[in-house]
Amino acid sequence: MGNRITLTIDGQSVSVAEGTTVHAACEQVDTFVPTLCWHENLSPANACRACVVEVKGSRTLVASCSRVAEEGMVIETSTPRVANARRVVAELLTSTTDYSTAPELLDLIEMSSADTRRFAGGASWEQPVKDDNNLYIRDLSKCILCYRCVEACGDDAQNTFAITVAGRGFDSRIDAGFGRTLPESDCVFCGNCVAVCPTGALMEKTEWTLRSENKWDDNQITTTETICSYCGVGCQLSLHVLDNQIVKVSSPMDHPVTHGMLCVKGRYGYQFVQVEDHMPV
């Protein structure tokens, strides 16, 4: 065990291992700090700013997801400045994007008492759904530009680099290059971008279709754990089953082999299971 350091969070003294982030330190004392772009298996993007806290001596607020805790740090997680920043972040995002399938953002709206209409009425991200392949759809009206998909496609997981953030400012967007379709791009359809998307902007086509037909019901879905049978790596699969049909495959984010990431076969190659009855024995 490495060195430990002591800091103060909302008046409470906390001892954590050196290298722990401020956000993780807050978790240790059950102090909830909201996050949107942060993901346990990806590099912090520092983009959403929902996780900002006040650090004594710092001119600006500090993103707790990436800031490493230091000895003697004094952290406040719910000052008026923090509350205003969180609230405005929620209001700005909701003025721009369709947040109907974004659970963390919905929580943030509630906890920050955001007025979702305050900054609405201006430019928005509303745009047609991109339905260019059989495996997943891109509804970028729901995108909050959290960078997770780009990181998962890049060196945080897949190393394919098929998508990027392009343009700048309000016109920044996730793009495969000149707006080309995914089949035209370097995409290998591992679906790891879909697995980490926090807003439903990226969604498996099966789920998206069922949702649009009002047939998707989280309460009716059961999950069965298994090991992928395609190769010898041993990826754990969670089979999401609705009405006796597999409707989605994921892998637990804390699984030591996958860290939630799969390949195209593991994630999307499940149709054969459902036609088993018709196969010769």
Added chain:
Amino acid sequence: MAVNTGMPLTERVAAVVADLPKDRSQLLPTLWRLADHFGCLSPSLLAAVSEVMHIPYAEIYGVASFYALLPWDPGQPVIVRVCTDVMCSLKNSSELPTVLKDHEGVVVKESPCLGQCDLGPAALVGSRVVRNATPGNLAAEIGEMRHG
């Protein structure tokens, strides 16, 4: 630089940037070199850069699409950037784009502050700065750019 125009694009690109190291940190100098050589950038040029420099296509696009000065207009027009920021606007620079739009082969864009506020209104004709810009001296500079 003499580059055989009959060659495949990737080879032409490789020839144009032959002296530049094939290192990620040379991406922007490479894009500038190609913009100057070919007149503008394009999807096929970026694909060639991707092959020559071994950088993913999407990443090159992500970088190239960030910068406002990189040219994308085909047909090699003269690009005129008129500063319409605070100080040049006070000197009525916002009227200049209207006057210039009748010039054939000229693309007029509004620009943020060009750092010439003491000598405004200012404009860039191609890469040349025009201070105390008027329809007259801009037309002269455009003519020179095209013929000289």
Added chain:
Amino acid sequence: MGEVRRLLPQADRRSVAVSWDRVVERGFDKAYQRVLDMGSEAAIAEVTASGIMGRGGAAFPTGRKWDSVRSSPGTAKYVVMNADESELGTFKDRALLEQDPMGPLIGLLIAAHCVGARQAYCYIRGEYREVETALSQSIDILRKKGWVGGETVDVEVRRGAGAYIAGEETALFNSIEGKRPEPRVKPPFPTVKGLFGAPTLIQNVETLANIAVLFAHDVAWFRQYGTPATPGTKLVAISGHVNRPGVFEVPFGVPLQEIIDADDLAGGIAGTGHLQAVLLGGAAGTFLSSAEVAEVPLDYGPLAKHGASIGSGAVMVFDDSVDLAWVVTKLAHFFADESCGQCVPCRIGTRRVLEILRDGNTWQRESDLRELGLAMRDASICGLGQTAPMALLSMLDRPYLRRVEMKGDEHGE
């Protein structure tokens, strides 16, 4: 006191700007030799003793920064001249590089020697192509003299491509590295982890020119001008309603009013002849009313009492015909165009500010604008988003600048 000429060469100079003769005439050859003779530690001590602070806007003590880079572990270190001058209303680095490019370059070589860097970059905005050429030619002259390249330090000129944010130091590193010029989160600071992850010293053009003139003379000479807290001279870029817009070198502590009025400086108010306000420090600056202008000197301490700072050295002067709401709308347009888009408060906030101002709802939505502005200031990743609402907030804080009757759109937009 009027104009001083130290960073800018004297009017009776004999040599041309881009020449070895200029290096000699300005005493920069002796300056560089003096640093080589005294050694890095003594030289850094002299920089610290001079009291030079960064001239790019942040005013960080230069000697301390050099110490930090020098003592940071790492074999590869870099120095960078930040000539990506893109702040609205700012053109002092352009004027300096046009008139005396050798000064900042010698400052860069001295800096590289002191912190132990073998590679230097000059990052210059893509709109300054003529200046870039002069800079490259100047480097070639130094290369021929053996001061650049080989066993010393190599210097590479990097051309920006139209992105204000690339002037932010960590965004500039990303730009050099061939990545999107999005600012990085700090800490780690550039002195520890900068360009290519190595300890990096990045300085504004004017700061490096100060270094050259310091070592061409000495600390006592350097501190003859300025205030005890802020020694030396400052380049200010004055534009707008004055009779002689331009770049002037003045001692720190000079009254702001004198800069505007003196015959050998801006030469008095033009336009209607009545000063309404000054926007000090560029688009990210602060409005000062005519009454405030009359009482403040050009120095960080006294200006801070008015919530203002010298910033980039831009002094934008407005007579009483200008609708300041129009000005802040222009500034909002600038920031919305130049935001990198990385973080929510800046990406969407700059757009919403622009929309509210453009709709003419500035005063009706004052509290929304204030809360939005504070969130941007508090929660944005970098200086762009943090300072984008400053001019607007400073106007809201000075309700007497509000027009009783909005005159409408006399300047368009």
